[in-house]
Amino acid sequence: MFPSPHHDVAAYALGVLDEEDHEAFQRHLMTCEECQIELRELSEVPGFLDGLRRDRSNSMDDGRMSH
Numbered sequence: 001m002f003p004s005p006h007h008d009v010a011a012y013a014l015g016v017l018d019e020e021d022h023e024a025f026q027r028h029l030m031t032c033e034e035c036q037i038e039l040r041e042l043s044e045v046p047g048f049l050d051g052l053r054r055d056r057s058n059s060m061d062d063g064r065m066s067h
């Protein structure tokens with residue numbers, strides 16, 4: 001599904017990495033311009049991170065807003 005070694009960018013942006021993977025990716029990120037660009041592009045997608053934050057806060061704040 002993600003043949004590239006840089007696939008963790010999306011998972012990192014989603015905040016779904018384990019602490020260990022998160023730290024490993026941060027180290028990778030410092031050395032990988034490609035991932036820095038991709039992370040910036042992901043963060044600029046309108047609604048992408050907002051949608052994720054909404055999903056995550058929904059599960060913490062179950063049903064108050066949406067149902």
Ligand SMILES: [Zn+2]
Pocket residue numbers: 005006028032034035
């Ligand atoms: Zn990379």
